[in-house]
Amino acid sequence: MSKERGHKVIVSNRKARHDYTILDTYEAGIALVGTEVKSLREGRASLVDAFATVDGGEVWLRNLHIPEYVLGTWTNHTPRRTRKLLLHKGEILRLIGKTRESGLSLVPLSMYFKDGKVKVELALAKGKKAYDKRQSLAKRDAEREMTRAAGRAAKGRW
Secondary structure (H helix, E strand, C coil): CCCCCCEEEEEECHHHHHHEEEEEEEEEEECCCHHHHHHHHCCCCECCCCEEEEECCEEEEECCECCCCCCCCCCCCCCCCCEEEECCHHHHHHHHHHHHHHCCEEEEEEEEEECCEEEEEEEEEEECCHHHHHHHHHHHHHHHHHHHHHHHHHHCCC
């Protein structure tokens, strides 16, 4: 059997980009059991309520929902168990400092397969206020309208 190559997104957390201002991103491995990987290969997971914490010098992913594998037996996993994230020691120390000093959060943005291994894109983020969300929506709508107008002008349909 040949090695799996490439980048295949399993699930992404679109709401995180709306609710948080992303300051920095990290790629982390994740410690999983066999039935979790099989369930992920079917594309079944949810990052809606997921968040990461730093406890005892280790990073843990909490509230990630990976449903039980349909063909699993008594060895099946529990869907919302706490999973360990695999990062370098320097990255963990940097995350400890950032989360403690300024009240930033660790939010998973997406999960994907990279060369056959499951990876999590983790963001160091700051929560947005309601007015920040409205401003970002207005800015996005204005940019979209400018590109539409530029497209119409280029086609001669002014």
